[in-house]
Amino acid sequence: MEKEKIGKCPICGNFIYENQKSYYCSNYKEGCKFNLWKDTKYFDQVLKITKEKAKKLLKGEKAKFKLKSKTENDYEAYFTIEMKRKYVN
Known part of the structure; x- marks a missing residue:
């Protein structure tokens, strides 16, 4: 079963997928650290x-x-993603 593509990674350009707790980069095994938590403070x-x-x-x-x-x-309130080096803000 193919996973649904949520979007493109703002760091490396690969696809973003969903798991139970976050939206993560498909390139994580190669070292991409992009992660967008579903519940964030x-x-x-x-x-x-x-x-x-x-x-x-x-x-x-x-x-x-x-x-x-x-x-x-x-x-x-309206929020956007801002990249601080390799981390999402």
């Missing part, structure tokens, strides 16, 4: 990165997330 909150959001982020587009302010008010 943003200050004291956890962002849930769905497959649709991962596809947008890998295309260089913005993805919308719902967050809570310090006063517990809901708000929306």
Whole structure:
């Protein structure tokens, strides 16, 4: 069974696939370290990165997330991927 291609790796250009905890580069055995965690921390909150959001982020587009302010008010924020050397920020 062929795995679904989520997008292209911003480091090496190979395909990104999904596993239980992350979206990872198919070139990981050759040393590519790209990994986008499905549950990632943003200050004291956890962002849930769905497959649709991962596809947008890998295309260089913005993805919308719902967050809570310090006063517990809901708000929306847009995030993009930024590469810091070999790591995703």
